[in-house]
Amino acid sequence: MSTATSLRPPTRAPGARLTSTVLAMAVLLFGLLLGPVAGQAHAVDVRLLQRDLAGLSYLPLSGIDGSYGPQTKDSVRHFQRDNGLAVDGDAGTNTMAALIAKVKQVQAKAGSSADGDYGPGTIGAVRTYQGSHRLDVDGIAGPQTMGAMNIDRITSSGPGTGTGTNSETQLLQRNLTGLGYLAAGGVDGVYGPATKNAVLSFQSDNDLEVDGIAGPQTKAALTAKVKQVQAKANTPADGDYGTATTDAVRAYQSSHSLEVDGIAGPRTMASMGIARELGGGTPGGESGGTPTVPPLDGSVRDKIVQAARSQLGVHEWGNNCNPYGPCEAWCALFASWAWRQAGVNFSTAFSGDFYYYGRNHGTLHSGLSNPQPGDAIVFGTGPQSTSTSVHVGLIEKAYADGTVDTIEGNSSDQVIRHHFSPAARGAYAIISPAGS
Incomplete structure (x- = not known):
């Protein structure tokens, strides 16, 4: 008669069990140090990640929900493409370091605490910065705000965004x-x-x-x-x-x-007859409305200031639509309109044209010297193009300390008054109207 044989798992020696336990603990510790793999729950602070992405306009504010879902992954990919990182949608060490560094740059420019967390304090500081630099005031450091801050938003290489010669x-x-x-x-x-x-x-x-x-x-x-x-x-x-x-x-x-x-x-x-800026209207025609101007008296300069003051508080509507010209960036439309109310034969939609007017009429000031009421003050680096000549206002009053009051159109979408030092704000020219 044959004897049945029972099969049992081999018995491990005590040393083998200890080795297995040590290996398991090492694997666990290694996993904790490296963090989760892509596709799993992230070890990063997801809300911090989302606040920073939203602050740099890669994610809508409504996307700050603490969930590392498809929208957040897509936003991470967009940031990675812009910054020469591996585009995998995973906010690993390199991506988080680059994102926090970019937020710190924005915070430093906005005068906020540079802690890398785009929280309410940073939003408030960026709003203040935007208000003082004639930008849309939303607290978000998008392309235009970062451009004004001279922060390079796109540093990656590749078609359309890179540094390669082709x-x-x-x-x-x-x-x-x-x-x-x-x-x-x-x-x-x-x-x-x-x-x-x-x-x-x-x-x-x-x-x-x-x-x-x-x-x-x-x-x-x-x-x-x-x-x-x-x-x-x-x-x-x-x-x-x-x-x-x-x-x-x-x-x-x-x-x-x-x-x-x-x-x-x-x-x-x-x-x-080619529209340089889109948004409605036709070149040379007003986009709607008729400015109400009170009777003007005094010198040419007096009349310019009176006309400009009468428009304080006028707001644009639609996409840059205004009562001084077509639906486009309208700071120069407003400034040249005010000059025309005083009898100065000059009309333009481009701030740099004031520089050329001054050069042609001999009314271009030396440097930024001797500002006077009614003068135009132009901002940027030069008159060559819209990317170098970015804004123009009218001087309302000049002070002994070198500061001025101005009245400016298309500033926070309205006609508004400012007080500042011309050089500190980035003015490049002051121009007087001929005959003043």
Whole structure:
């Protein structure tokens, strides 16, 4: 008779059990140190991550819910693409370090405690910064606010956002230069800060997403605008603002009594009947309403100040619609309107034109010296384009300490008064009206 054999698991020696326990603990500790793998619950403070993403406009404020869901992952991917990180949607060590560092840059510029947490204190500080820099006051450090802070939002490489040299980038730069958004020396094939800022300006003018990325929509809009210029200048409309287009625009400018530089800037495009800034209205026509002006008396300067004061509190409506001209950025429309009320024959939608007016009429001040009521004060770095000449106001009163009161249109979407030191606020020119 055969004997049945019972099969039992082999008995482990005490030393083997101890080794197994130690290995299990080591694996657990290693996992805690490394954090969870992608797709699992994150060890990061998810609400901190979301506050920072929302503060930099990668995530809506409503997305701060403590849940690392699809919306948060997509926002992380967007931030990673912009900052040259591995695009996996996982907020690992490198991504969190880059995000916190970017928030600290914003906090430092806004005068807030640089702790890397975009909380209510930072939102309040950014709102204050935006209010003092004529930006939309929402407390969010989006592309325009970060641009004003001189913080590089996009540092990654690749098509449309990178730093590599290529013919596609040179075409983009030729077109931006031809339309006056980029300096002539900027055609170098490198998608650096100057090119990104030029793209931001073009996107803002053309009602596109303002992100500094020359994606398909931005490139299509830019090519279409160049083709409009080429058609008006009677040169082949191939969408490439090359030498032939520059020469054709020079010929057009010469025959229309414009400054001959071959660049289709604001004045040349206005002469061509091409809308440089989208948002409604037609060049040269008011977008709605008629300003109410009381009787004016006194000198030219007195009348300018009286006209400007009478408009304090006037708000825009819709998309930059205003009673002084078409639905577009209207600080220069307002300032030149006030000059015309005093009999000064001058009209423009571009702040840089005040500089050229002063140069042509001999009323351009030396530096920022001797400001007087009724003078125009222009902000930025120079009159070359809308990306360098960004705003204009009218001086209401000048003080012995060098500060001034101004009345400015399109400031926080209205006509409003400011007090400041011209140099400290970034003014580059003061211009008097002729005959004053």
